[in-house]
Amino acid sequence: MRRTPLVGLVTGLALALAACGGGGSADKPVTSVDPATVSGTVTYWDTSDAAVEGPVFKELIKDFESKHPKVKVNYVNVPFGEAQNKFKTAAQGGSGTPDVLRADVGWVTEFASLGYLAPLDGTYALDKPEDLLPTPAGSTKFNGKTFAVPQTTDSLGLLYNKELLKKAGHEAPPKTIAELKQFALDVKDKTGKTGLTLNVDGFFVLPFLYGEGGDLVDAANKKITVNSPQSVAGLKVISDLISSGAAAKPAIADSYLAAMTAFKEGRTAMIYNGPWSTTDALKGSAFKNKENLGVAPVPAGSVKAASPTGGHDYTVYAGSKNLAASYAFVRFMSSTDSQSKVAARLGLLPTRTSAYARPEVQGNELVKTWKPIVDTGAPRAWIPEGGQLFEPLVQAYQGMATGKLDAAGVGRTVDGKYREILKGWN
Amino acid sequence: MTTGTRRDAPGLAADRTVRGRRRAAGPFAGRWSAHWYAWAMVAPVLLVMGVLIGYPLLRGVYLSLTDATEANVGRTIGMNTIPATYRFVGLDNYVQIFSDSEFWLRLGWTFLWTVASVTLTVGLGLGLAMLLNRRLRFRGLYRVILILPWAAPAFVSTFIWRYVLNNDFGLANGMLRAAGLPTVEWLDDPTMAKVSVILVNVWLGIAFNMVALLGGLQSVPRELYEAARVDGASAWQQFRNITLPMLRPVSRTVILLGTIWSFNQFPVIFLLTRGGPNGATEILVTAAYRDAFMGLRDYSGSAANGMVILVLLVVMASLYLRSLRKQGEVW
Structure with a gap:
């Protein structure tokens, strides 16, 4: 009997909390930011394999922190299978949310339709969108706006x-x-x-x-x-x-x-x-x-x-208190340099055309093997209901x-x- | 304990009528001035209960009569504002639940699961309690060992069981293979998965039942058994006519709690099989969770599910208590 009111309690609380989400200010188009001036804490939920892939992403984050001395990244590894639900719960309640989430390509439109994600067009986060491969980039669009920057693309x-x-x-x-x-x-x-x-x-x-x-x-x-x-x-x-x-x-x-x-x-x-x-x-x-x-x-x-086509995108939580730092973080993590580094170490396929020109990417056996397979990957239906x-x-x-x-x-x-x-x- | 309650019962009842009469005769204002401090004392508790239980419950009832989902409840997150567009739909959610054939299948399985779990935990718990309620060597050690399953958090034990029962790499099938026996699809076959979840739930629940019933057994006066033996009663007669009736205050609580716990036993089902394969082990609460939290969150539907479960439990509990009252017990 104790559990039953809990359903109501949880929904009630979620609703009450949803009503008091923080307000943010509209950002003007930004193309260049001095890394030394960006400050804040970025909580990043990584859904990659904690044992194999996590350490490489952590190294990248160290690089980011050394280039942005006033930004602290709070790295949290969330198991992929739980992340979708955990993010929704946190986003609804407005507490315990990350600033940046590594989302499966199939989740982005759903989160965007629910108002959980910050649109990234014209922000510092989205760098050279024309350089992105079209199929992974397709997963980031909802209602004509861009809500994510692709991290990696994959297929079976x-x-x-x-x-x-x-x-x-x-x-x-x-x-x-x-x-x-x-x-x-x-x-x-x-x-x-x-x-x-x-x-x-x-x-x-x-x-x-x-x-x-x-x-x-x-x-x-x-x-x-x-x-x-x-x-x-x-x-x-x-x-x-x-x-x-x-x-x-x-x-x-x-x-x-x-x-x-x-x-x-x-x-x-x-x-x-x-x-x-x-x-x-x-x-x-x-x-x-x-x-x-x-x-x-x-x-x-x-x-x-x-x-x-599968893969993962970087998304920014709309209610983040550290939007500027989060945008800088996404820009850094999705850059050609970062993608090439990850590809060389883990064989994860970059989503930027320019990354495939890098020798360390071209030299990676896994990339060589998988690139032709992923090139023939069929785009999925990028609809808000896709995640269901x-x-x-x-x-x-x-x-x-x-x-x-x-x-x-x-x-x-x-x-x-x-x-x-x-x-x-x- | 039982005899004590019985002896006191008529006295209590008499006392109550006397007090009731006095109250009815006195004017309201008089009662308030006499008892205001009592109300003042309970007010904070009432307030907290109202906020923590009353409000969410009422909110739940209200939500269950709307079509509220994650997408239409309205919120502002940062730069995004989504207006509230949900509306009152009356009993639609309930109609939908009761017209779903899967609901009735699930209800049947939920009852089967509850009855099987309670019968086995209470039965085996009583057996173990009887064994431990005699003088034997290492009794303390046995008790510690038997209470261990209860001491570990349920979700930890359930996860361990999940690995023990894994089809290819689990301990259970490994042992069967080593013994040259055919392996069993513990969690992958719909029927076996049902058996497995009940087994794990029984394993988890036995310790509590054993300890509670052992406490009850130890409060039974020895003289009753001695007197029965003098009268030539067999062991079975002693069990039927002394042990069971004397245990009733404990056993009825244990059974009622066991029923409610099993009916709402979320972790075992969810962590062991996630309700699978193909929904075979899904009970009402896990299905309500799935509706609420998988895919687009359906607040109204899950609130309605919650209400249905609440009503079922209240009905079950009151029927059980009434049947006890008929047997002359005072709850």
């Missing part, structure tokens, strides 16, 4: 264990879904290991949908397409991979971790994952010899080979993985849920 590819594929008689990675299935079955037959391990997650469904010409929604025509014949065909590909034994029955609890661990330990030959995971994969016992890790574009479906589309899909995917739903059932169920989220779409 096929990670494979070269040794296991070779033992199964294949030198090159699979290029089509049919090959993927055959190769996986060969691995299973000849090595006794798993051929392919899937991760039960919304983002990871997309290459299969795109491959058959499907998608979740068609934002331009305000159409829900998750139940279209093409999308259902994509879902069928997944269920066929599982039922044929080519893919192991996917874990549902801690699905990402389970697939990643199996791959790192050499228990599975292939997984779908992105550039962010390569540094982690190389730490696994199966990849003591770094050459053993192969990365290829996702196998093509009957229509095409395509992967969703994965939850129903994951639920239904779980139903399919446990055998309770078939592909058509998943399409139907998710379609029904999307109609509640996207009112007025057809």
